[in-house]
Amino acid sequence: xxxxxxxxxxxxxxxxxxxxxxxxxxxxxxxxxxxxxxxxxxxxxxxxxxxxxxxxxxxxxxxxxxxxxxxxxxxxxxxxxxxxxxxxxxxxxxxxxxxxxxxxxxxxxxxxxxxxxxxxxxxxxxxxxxxxxxxxxxxxxxxxxxxxxxxxxxxxxxxxxxxxxxxxxxxxxxxxxxxxxxxxxxxxxxxxxxxxxxxxxxxxxxxxxxxxxxxxxxxxxxxxxxxxxxxxxxxxxxxxxxxxxxxxxxxxxxxxxxxxxxxxxxxxxxxxxxxxxxxxxxxxxxxxxxxxxxxxxxx
Amino acid sequence: xxxxxxxxxxxxxxxxxxxxxxxxxxxxxxxxxxxxxxxxxxxxxxxxxxxxxxxxxxxxxxxxxxxxxxxxxxxxxxxxxxxxxxxxxxxxxxxxxxxxxxxxxxxxxxxxxxxxxxxxxxxxxxxxxxxxxxxxxxxxxxxxxxxxxxxxxxxxxxxxxxxxxxxxxxxxxxxxxxxxxxxxxxxxxxxxxxxxxxxxxxxxxxxxxxxxxxxxxxxxxxxxxxxxxxxxxxxxxxxxxxxxxxxxxxxxxxxxxxxxxxxxxxxxxxxxxxxxxxxxxxxxxxxxxxxxxxxxxxxxxxxxxxxxxxxxxxxxxxxxxxxxxxxxxxxxxxxxxxxxxxxxxxx
Numbered sequence: 001x002x003x004x005x006x007x008x009x010x011x012x013x014x015x016x017x018x019x020x021x022x023x024x025x026x027x028x029x030x031x032x033x034x035x036x037x038x039x040x041x042x043x044x045x046x047x048x049x050x051x052x053x054x055x056x057x058x059x060x061x062x063x064x065x066x067x068x069x070x071x072x073x074x075x076x077x078x079x080x081x082x083x084x085x086x087x088x089x090x091x092x093x094x095x096x097x098x099x100x101x102x103x104x105x106x107x108x109x110x111x112x113x114x115x116x117x118x119x120x121x122x123x124x125x126x127x128x129x130x131x132x133x134x135x136x137x138x139x140x141x142x143x144x145x146x147x148x149x150x151x152x153x154x155x156x157x158x159x160x161x162x163x164x165x166x167x168x169x170x171x172x173x174x175x176x177x178x179x180x181x182x183x184x185x186x187x188x189x190x191x192x193x194x195x196x197x198x199x200x201x202x203x204x205x206x207x208x209x210x211x212x213x214x215x216x217x218x219x220x221x222x223x224x225x226x227x228x229x230x231x232x233x234x235x236x237x238x239x240x241x242x243x244x245x246x247x248x249x250x251x252x253x254x255x256x257x258x259x260x261x262x263x264x265x266x267x268x269x270x271x272x273x274x275x276x277x278x279x280x281x282x283x284x285x286x287x288x289x290x291x292x293x294x295x296x297x298x299x
Numbered sequence: 300x301x302x303x304x305x306x307x308x309x310x311x312x313x314x315x316x317x318x319x320x321x322x323x324x325x326x327x328x329x330x331x332x333x334x335x336x337x338x339x340x341x342x343x344x345x346x347x348x349x350x351x352x353x354x355x356x357x358x359x360x361x362x363x364x365x366x367x368x369x370x371x372x373x374x375x376x377x378x379x380x381x382x383x384x385x386x387x388x389x390x391x392x393x394x395x396x397x398x399x400x401x402x403x404x405x406x407x408x409x410x411x412x413x414x415x416x417x418x419x420x421x422x423x424x425x426x427x428x429x430x431x432x433x434x435x436x437x438x439x440x441x442x443x444x445x446x447x448x449x450x451x452x453x454x455x456x457x458x459x460x461x462x463x464x465x466x467x468x469x470x471x472x473x474x475x476x477x478x479x480x481x482x483x484x485x486x487x488x489x490x491x492x493x494x495x496x497x498x499x500x501x502x503x504x505x506x507x508x509x510x511x512x513x514x515x516x517x518x519x520x521x522x523x524x525x526x527x528x529x530x531x532x533x534x535x536x537x538x539x540x541x542x543x544x545x546x547x548x549x550x551x552x553x554x555x556x557x558x559x560x561x562x563x564x565x566x567x568x569x570x571x572x573x574x575x576x577x578x579x580x581x582x583x584x585x586x587x588x589x590x591x592x593x594x595x596x597x598x599x600x601x602x603x604x605x606x607x608x609x610x611x612x613x614x615x616x617x618x619x620x621x622x623x624x625x626x627x628x629x630x631x632x633x634x635x636x637x638x639x640x641x642x643x644x645x646x
Contacts, residue, residue: 018453052535055538055539056538057535057538057539076541077538077541077542077543078541078542079541080541081539081540081541082541085539086535086536086538086539087536087539088533088535088536088539091532091533091535091536092398092532092533092536093532093587094395094398094531094532094587094588095587096581096585096586096587097587097588098313098317098587100310100313100314101313101317101587102532104310104314105528105529105532105540106540108525108529108540108541108542109540109541117314119307119311122307122310122311122314123307125310126306126307126309126310127306129306129310130303130306135306135309138309138310138313139313157536158539161540
């Protein structure tokens with residue numbers, strides 16, 4: 001896959017809403033090319049709305065999304081699909097579809113019904129499936145796969161589109177921890193290998209700091225802070241965006257900011273249990289001494 | 300580049316295997332349809348050997364056979380095949396758009412609308428023949444239009460379309476019942492026969508109407524089926540892949556409604572064909588997609604077989620074809636609902 005042209009994605013003065021409810025008002029943003037950008041924020045802060053607007057799924061009532069400096073609404077949608085791929089939060093697959101078949105459908109924007117399926121399409125599909133490690137399950141129906149495998153297949157479908165920009169809406173939400181990291185590591189691979197621009201919405205701040213080159217923190221449909229994780233994720237910003245008191249320490253593995261929530265009921269259990277254990281042992285010894293019996297430790 | 304030649308080969312082979320299975324199934328189905336077609340032409344008051352039927356179809360055979368086959372039996376058999384194919388394709392379109400096996404034109408309102416208008420034409424206006432068919436088409440299209448408009452809220456969600464379709468179907472059915480209770484007995488009986496769906500007395504004018512419809516719609520289906528395969532992945536993914544979602548869906552609905560409307564006008568609302576043909580087609584082709592051609596062939600086969608049974612299995616009594624398709628289709632509907640409940644997926 002050669003990526004000679006690098007595509008840029010930005011938004012200017014966006015206003016987006018459903019029905020009468022305004023979600024985003026006057027938002028401008030520049031997505032850094034060739035980097036991983038993570039959008040974070042509390043529920044209903046407009047982060048998915050922003051992602052969907054960037055992917056032209058929602059039409060802004062004001063402002064424009066700019067793909068390569070041109071209004072995305074003015075570019076034929078099929079042409080956009082050759083530059084920008086999207087993985088929605090809960091995509092649906094028809095019953096019984098096999099992995100290879102589903103990934104192949106990612107070639108849709110690259111085919112015309114006059115230009116039939118060709119060798120280059122097979123190559124793109126094989127490439128997408130190799131880099132997501134789903135080649136060995138090519139003939140399996142999607143319904144039989146685990147959540148992590150299924151998510152990799154969907155990413156493969158978006159990769160088969162061969163776009164420089166990839167948008168993902170909460171790609172880890174329904175996965176267990178192992179599979180969350182598997183998917184995020186894969187995204188880093190894709191970013192490193194092809195200098196793909198990746199934008200994703202994540203819930204977990206620690207993962208956002210670990211995997212994002214650039215963070216966008218949102219609150220009430222506006223951007224509160226953006227920049228690299230060290231700048232964005234501070235105790236003040238998290239307090240502002242999530243309304244949660246936290247302590248921020250360096251991640252012992254990566255050195256990126258790590259968010260430790262404080263909460264209302266938290267006490268240090270390690271010290272308390274030490275004290276409790278000591279009290280119990282003392283009481284036991286006292287009682288043993290008092291009765292003059294030496295018992296083995298209670299189980 | 301991480302891709303190896305083996306990887307590409309694996310993908311090519313997987314695609315070729317899917318394709319090969321499809322071709323085999325389609326050829327077998329085609330042969331079955333043709334065989335049933337020939338048998339149905341050979342049976343009747345004058346039995347004609349199947350060999351002679353085939354000869355006559357290809358221009359041979361004597362005068363008497365030619366008269367019986369081409370004049371008397373061919374229009375009915377051809378109408379049946381084309382009605383079946385149209386219903387099969389219409390069902391495949393609706394079920395794939397809605398991603399729900401319950402969404403066929405005979406479950407959601409379209410055919411009920413056609414029926415209400417046809418019964419109105421028969422009972423209240425005293426019409427017969429082509430005029431009834433014409434009003435049935437108007438009824439189907441009008442119903443579909445109302446459904447689409449009512450389901451519209453920043454675009455049409457499939458789920459809303461089904462629910463509104465079922466609601467409108469119920470209204471149309473109660474209208475039909477009301478008209479029937481007001482009608483004189485003979486007229487009501489005539490309307491009831493229409494409502495069951497029958498191929499009795501179909502002539503070349505029916506064949507012509509069906510043929511014209513198919514000539515117009517089949518090329519549209521060929522163009523739209525690629526989009527349907529993308530639409531199946533859900534609206535958001537389809538947008539992401541660069542599909543014009545709303546216009547594609549509207550185009551597909553228009554074609555699906557046209558197919559169902561003209562088929563219903565030609566033979567009455569033959570129940571369950573549009574509903575059972577696509578799932579059978581998907582199963583035997585092992586295709587997740589709309590399985591459009593297979594659905595058309597299965598639809599044709601179901602009607603041809605059902606009409607064969609309806610005409611000849613009960614001695615002197617000839618049943619309307621809709622009775623037989625109903626007997627086959629209703630248990631499938633129950634099976635589907637029971638399975639949906641167990642799986643908890645709604646299909």
